[in-house]
Amino acid sequence: MPDEKNLCLSGSGLTKVFGFGRQKCVAVDHVDFNFYEGEIVSIVGESGSGKTTLAKILLGLINPTEGEVYFQGTKRDIGTQKKKKEYWKSIQAIFQDPFSSYNIFNKIDAVLLDCIHMRGGRRLPRAEKVALMTEACSFVNLKFEELTNKYPFELSGGQMQRLMIARIFLLRPQILLADEPTSMIDACSRSTILGMLMNLHFETGMTLIFITHDIGLAYYVSDTIYIMEHGKFIESGTPDEVILHPKEAYTRRLINDVPKIHEEWDLSTV
């Protein structure tokens, strides 16, 4: 498989240590990986295993204590503000908690306009901007006319997360990092949002790095699964390899914790 596809994002020896002395906490511990273009990669681990920290390192929001990130095969360089801005045209994110993802003082229009401006549409006429925003909103089943001049906190959690997807729709990055995008959302909205993410992936061909604690979900959607425990990638492979033939006890535990899988696979035989 690696031969057919282009390298998109890779890491070698990525480590992040918070604090020092007795409060030292190794959140990400010498992680190596290769993500390929157009893939859906799932990173699965329980809460506190370092998934969000790794995501922030990949996004360039925090610097790793050790190790390097490679972007499209070459060492990533985001030393200056300008280079960072350029990098963020290629990689974007959806965060876990929609309620804290928005600036409560900014209107929804501002959120979407920022995306148009980032794509170089600052000088577009107002009507064209509105058309773009309307298109993005209708992609996620929202009506822009109803959202304009409203604040994000006036929406429900599910709607806010859909607005996030609309944002990505406008930005069209090569890589989307979705950090447990549905864990704070009620069950009904969850599948809608997942469906929209998948649509976006298939429509644009973007690489989707899908972070979740739900190994069942990962099984359905991903091309490759990485299992994370205490900051380390302990196991990786295709869903079939990882779910049907788990090598690690931790993976087995994760699988056992998912009630749905029991019905379809008899795991006691594995």
Place this chain on the structure above:
Amino acid sequence: MKHTFQQFFRSGKFVFGFSIFVAILLLTFIYPLIIPDPPLEIVAQGTFFEPGIYVSVYDSLGTTPHTLNLDGAAAKRIASKLNEEDRLAMKEWLVAAGIPENEIDTADTQKLLDLWMDNYDPTENIPGMTNARRNYFIRLNNSLKGLLSTEGAIIAEVNPETGTLEQVDVITQTDYVNINQVANVRVLPFGTDNFGRDVLTELVAATRVSLVIGFVSGTIATLIGLTLGLLAGYIGGVVDDIIMFFTNLFTVIPSFVLLILISFSIGQEQRGAVTIAVVIGLTSWFWTARAVRAQVISLRNRDHVNLSKLSGHSIVHIIITDILPYIASYVIMALILQISAGILAEAQLSILGLGPRTTVVPTLGLMMNWALIYQAQILGKWWAYLPVLVTIALITFSMNLMNTGLDQVFNPALRE
């Protein structure tokens, strides 16, 4: 933001504090329109005139009198003329003349006077009385008789031709002038101070200058504290280390000592009100810087800031739109506290004699300083310092009330 400002007025405490503050502020603007005298003009010859209404004696003589027949006018006249010393002397004489002591009430003027008129005999002597004392009693008796007489006071003029005094008018006990018709009347609600200035006029001007000092010093302190706190908190790293080094350094040195030293080294001549305000502002930003930094650190890793970064916004843009609005409420509260702290700091400095040196405008601190130097508190001239104290207390109180009120608005846990 608009919502927040409307919420301010839902807190009773804020509204109460705000009303007191606005009332003080309005007074400092309206009063000078009504009484436009320069605040430091010396109007009284002498020190510490009591609060009251001062009527020109000369102008009352020239005003057409009206006759009013009022009961007890004579008694009041005598009561006001007889001081405590005279009353005790009268009692002493009466006791010596054989009147039982418990029958004499020095507070009851009419009865005391009646007893005196019945019993006093200038030829009689109290045993052991000196000649001077004897003459004092005779004089006292004569002046009492004069007060009781129904003949008026004669006004005389020197006739320029003959050089003799000629009677021009008689003022009787029943003559009254309407105070509204007297040309010169001056109300001194808080009397005069040690220099003979009108305390109220001075106080109003002082309040205004002190408020300006508070605003200038508070704004400077808050701006410096806010800027440094934002930079230290958001950028972190070496910038944070350097800023925090100075902040900690200044926090350890008591800022009032620093204030005294700077104030002292500036020298008398350069110390104007604004200079003092700037110095106060420059020595009181540390707490704001620390508090803002702590708030920013807790904000800078929030997802909305991360999202703003991912949207390609610059550091300045992020600080202004993603950090500042979140701490605005906090900064407003810090500003209010800094203003009232600035007013207090000026008062403290001035009491020590290190306040602004000015001959044009007074400050609340300077008024306290003058009152202390001229020992108003020892002499019992309360009007020279008490109104100043009350004003300082009211301003500080109103600002603290506003702050507590705002705390209720911003901190849902404190809402009833």
